[in-house]
Amino acid sequence: MGNRAKRRSKARRRHGPVRRALFFLAKLVLAFVLVSVVWVGVYRFVPPPITATMVGDMISGRGVTKDWTALSHIDPDMPRAAMAGEDTRFCQHDGFDYEAIRKAFERNEKAGRVVRGGSTISQQTAKNAFLWQGGGYFRKGLEAWFTFLIETLWTKQRIMTVYLNVAETGIGTYGVEAGAQRYFGHGAGTLSRREAAQIAAVLPLPKRRAGTAPTGFTRRYGNTIQRRMGVIRRGGLDSCLR
Known part of the structure; x- marks a missing residue:
């Protein structure tokens, strides 16, 4: 050789x-x-049976209360409230609101800490349905991938449906139907504007914010959401859900 x-x-x-x-x-x-x-x-066709956050509640002994409800059986003010509180451009973006991300980055940089995220409802749905809570670049990367997939394979109506059914609305409480029953004693199909806004105000920190008789920031935030809901309805910003 x-x-x-x-x-x-x-x-x-x-x-x-x-x-x-x-x-x-x-x-x-x-x-x-x-x-x-x-x-x-x-x-896209089957309701997510369980999420990582639900598993955490089960392990901790808190239990899980949920009741899957179709978007057509949820009062239209509830998705408007979710958009008003989390993502006003939900119907316009492809899963990532780059302007919101830029503004959140500038706000956090000025404050020297994370005071607000730029996640869209699509990103939060991807995280809640397929991943786990918490940060980190690895989880964020997976979140971006699953956000791309649901925006590609699902409709906007499906994304909102899953979001409103798997989002934590209280300790051990998941979805707006269970949240409405817990806080107001009736289903999500008959929510008033004020009630929808109160649930939306709870969503960012459901374990620490009160859905009934809110005070302080939660009450003020709920009032802000209620005002924004009118803008969304009048401007047709929720047209992709109709």
């Missing part, structure tokens, strides 16, 4: 483990992509 052939043989032996590792990694990525696409595809 010549020197050149020997060098090629040594190079193959040296690079063999690297190639195998890369091939294995590629297979893992492909498997993840396929599984996630199927998972999101199934949830």
Whole structure:
């Protein structure tokens, strides 16, 4: 065997483990992509049976109360309230509101801490339905991927439906139907504007904010949401849900 052939043989032996590792990694990525696409595809038609946050409540002994409700059986003021509180451009963006992200970054940089996020309802739905709470770049990366998938494979109506059914509306309480029953004693189909705004005001911090008789910031935030709801209705900003 010549020197050149020997060098090629040594190079193959040296690079063999690297190639195998890369091939294995590629297979893992492909498997993840396929599984996630199927998972999101199934949830387009099937209600998510459980989420990571629900599991956490079960483990802690708090229990879980939820009652899946179709968007057509939820008062239209509830999705308007969710948009007013979380994502006014829900019907216009493709899952990522880059202007909101920029403003949130500038606000947080000025304050020197995170005072407000720029997540859309689509991003929050992806996180709530498929992932776990908390930050970190890895989870954020997964959130972006699942946001892209639901915006591609679901309709806006489906995204809002899942959001309003898996979002935590109180300790151990999930979805606006369970939240309405807990706070007001009736279903989400007969929510008043004020009640819808109060539930929306709870959504960012459901374990620490009161849905009934809110005080302080929660009460003021609910009033702000109620005013914004009128703007959304009059401006037709919720047209993708009709």
